[in-house]
Amino acid sequence: MSTHIRDTRKRLGMTIYDLADKLGVTAGAISQMERSERDETIQMSTLKRALKAMGADLSTEAQDAPMAAKHLLTARTAAASMERELAANDEDTALRIAIQSLDHFRRARTRAEIQDFLRTPRPIGDDRWDTLLATAIARDAKRRGIRPPAWTRKPALTEEWLPATPGHPAERYLDMIRAAAEPELLDKGILIREKDLAVA
Structure with missing residues (x-):
């Protein structure tokens, strides 16, 4: 439509x-x-x-932006919003925006909406968050039979990262997250579970 x-x-x-x-x-x-x-x-x-x-x-x-007409995020608007939240030191909201963008990607039905969603975003300015957004979108695109765009190909992080978690979590907790982590994201060094990527 x-x-x-x-x-x-x-x-x-x-x-x-x-x-x-x-x-x-x-x-x-x-x-x-x-x-x-x-x-x-x-x-x-x-x-x-x-x-x-x-x-x-x-x-x-x-x-x-056909997605904007429906008040839905795209990769571009999500990245820009995440950048703003991270500049304000609000990692929790940045993570919520990333997760919400995946939900909005799933709502993109027409070819124009999918293309609009997948247009290249500006870098967020933090490799961890850029890799999280890109890898999660690539994962969802593959699941829908859509070829992920080139910008979603990111190298693995140099250190493991548990998004929006301050301090140094206990190794036992990290092991628990690793065991249930989403494989595509775990390959990039991002510790996040499938259930953590769903809109609450």
């Missing part, structure tokens, strides 16, 4: 009537266009014509 016409119109502050005037059609015809786009029955020529009337084209609209 896409909503390029409606999203572009709203972003430009245009009403259905404004767009109808530009295209020389009725407001009802614009409503029908937007409905048929949502239902994935719109003709490509109609979609392109409507976007062109608003000074946009399909290629630029496909790069806009």
Whole structure:
């Protein structure tokens, strides 16, 4: 499901009537266009014509954030939010954002949404967190039969790391986490379990 016409119109502050005037059609015809786009029955020529009337084209609209229109995180927005939280020394929230982004990735259904989610994020600025986000997303992509993008390939950390855990946990606790750790992340030196990657 896409909503390029409606999203572009709203972003430009245009009403259905404004767009109808530009295209020389009725407001009802614009409503029908937007409905048929949502239902994935719109003709490509109609979609392109409507976007062109608003000074946009399909290629630029496909790069806009269909996930953002649904208030869902992408790898880019997750990385940016994590960077902000880490700058404020809030590792717990950074971890929650990483986990929430995986949940939002699972909600990406259309090709445009999946592509939007997987576009290359800016580095977070901490190899551990960059590797956590990239590896967790790659793991979920593989599980969905999606080829992980190149940016998700990260080298293993030089030291084992238990995210959002201050101090030095007891070795016995670390052994317990290691035994249940998610294999793909454990290979990168990140001690985190499958259940820790699920939204509570």
